Amino acid sequence: MYICICNRVSDKSIKASIKEGATTMRELYKKHSIGNQCGKCCGCAKKLLNSELIKV
Numbered sequence: 411m412y413i414c415i416c417n418r419v420s421d422k423s424i425k426a427s428i429k430e431g432a433t434t435m436r437e438l439y440k441k442h443s444i445g446n447q448c449g450k451c452c453g454c455a456k457k458l459l460n461s462e463l464i465k466v
């Protein structure tokens with residue numbers, strides 16, 4: 411499933427980044443450029459980040 415349609419970033423690639431150590435939206439932004447166009451993905455990406463961090 412795409413989290414960021416503008417940049418074609420999937421939930422899988424975001425989850426992979428979190429497994430590799432990303433813990434903040436800033437890190438996800440740097441790596442995937444999520445939110446740099448329409449910004450609609452930010453809420454979804456944040457939810458995904460929080461739910462994945464709980465598992466770690």
Ligand code: FES
Pocket residue numbers: 413414415416417444445446447448449450451452
């Ligand atoms: Fe991510 Fe538009 S969906 S910037």
